[in-house]
Amino acid sequence: MTGTTDDSTVINAISDLAPMWLPGCVVDTAERTVEVGWGRGALQMSAVVGLGEIIDRCGQVPQHRWAEQIEAWLRAVVAEGELATEEHRYGDVAERQRALLVQRGWSARTAGPVADALIPFGDHFEVVVFIGTGTDLRRLTVVRRSMLGLGDPNVPSPVQLTLQQISDLRPVEHDGFSVLSRENDRLVSMAVVDREHLLPQTSIGMGALIGVPRLSTVAFCPADAGQETSNRLAKYVADTYRGAPDQCSPDLFWLQGDRMVQVPVTLAEPPTVMLPAALLPSPRRTWIRHLVQQLFRR
Template identity: 85%
Template sequence: MTGTTNDSTVLKAIADLAPLWMPGCVVDTADRTVEVGWGRGSLQMSAVVGLGEIIDRCLQLPQQLWADQIEAWLRAVVAEGELATEEHRFGDVADRQRAMLLQRGWSARTAGPVADALIPFGDHFEVVVFICTGNDYRRLTVVRRSMLGLGDPDVPSPVQLTLDQIADLRPVAHDGFSVLAREDDPLVSMAIVDREKLMPQASIGMGVLVGVPRLSTVAFCPADVGQEVADRLAAYVAETYQGAADQCSQDLYWLQGDRMVQVPVTLATPPSVVLPAALLPTPRRTWLRHLWQQLFRR
């Protein structure tokens, strides 16, 4: 909507109001940017931030709500600058990027006035970027990513860094299915992204049934393993999700290569999986699955 009358109206509102709340900030309506400053004593810093995000947010609201939205966003941008300054004290920020696989919409439901840095991942998940500082994971926003220079092409990718962190994971057999887990490690959920290495069965034959009940736990089995094992997998996902501090998703998915679809699970106790017709056992499919299992054991 760049260049429309609505854009111009929002820009004028920002230019008029911003200096009232933050004396010294400079709004450039031509470049659609604002320069904000922060610091303590003689240590003063500033950054130029694009206004595209706050313009889009205002255009989704009645005009009488713009002022509050603009003020909240500007103050959040200053807070992001202060946080960026602090994060530099802990070493190379680029190498401390991490990414977590979360349910689609998690960021929108929990974010503040400034949007998170994220990558959509299919219809059901999103990859949200964080900065690892000590034992804490601080969600990275689009604004702070720009301030820290993390969007540059030569900067290490947070996704690749995260995949390196979980490269040593090995599946453990559990009641007919496999589990990838590491207690208190929220990066394990990214096994779905690194499925070619950590779940190679996802790209073979009918793929896998998979659940991500916790950020620290991924459970899966061959998609055509049959009703009994699928039900046990669904029960494990439901039980592991219940009450967990790092909940991710209580649903079950059919992952085949790059295709992921949700598989219905009844609310019965224990739960029962409503397998798609394509996954119902047939003599030929049972024989092929047995063959693949033999090959993997060699």
């Protein structure tokens, strides 16, 4: 009984069950919303939240599992409200937004009952939004973004705020390829989003081979740098990913402008990159790459 459930059936179930777990909450079946409250003593707050997410979640599971889904979601919404109240104590929440580039599916694998605020980024990555509180980055959910008013048009973009913070990154040469890195700075992965400024090679010639083994590290080389350099890059990505506290992706990608495709790498030690035919060395391409490298060094 999944995929064909009538929304009204789910809404009626929510209306019947919600007051059992959260006395005082109000479900508006016509508007498809629920009002929940939280607080301590005289400080009481409430928010009206749309039911779209929990309706979708119930539609993906058998009806006998609706009750557990609804209870978990409602309790998570209340927890989000309490967290939103706490976050206001640390200053302007809008200015503390930050975004991280993570491997596609990371949010779905690790999120709780309430969906994260995220932006898809191609077939292999996604951008997940966080709130900086001290040195901690807390995942921003769709529910909390609404509670905090962060979806309004005049609110700063978390992507732009993040790119401003990493705009001073400079690549360091390492064994024939380049590395952008800053220890304990999980925002570095967003350099792939601002590739025109931080990874200019991706828009020149054949583009670049890149790896994002850690949120704090991006490694890259010209896409047509040749087999040996590509293999060294793949080994560095694999070694850097292994055991890292901020793992992102162990894979290698060919990024050319807005086009990104995964490049196969063998599991051998050392790994070998299976370069597409278009990236195999040719005298003309080698000469052009040498000229481009000389221009970058000036």
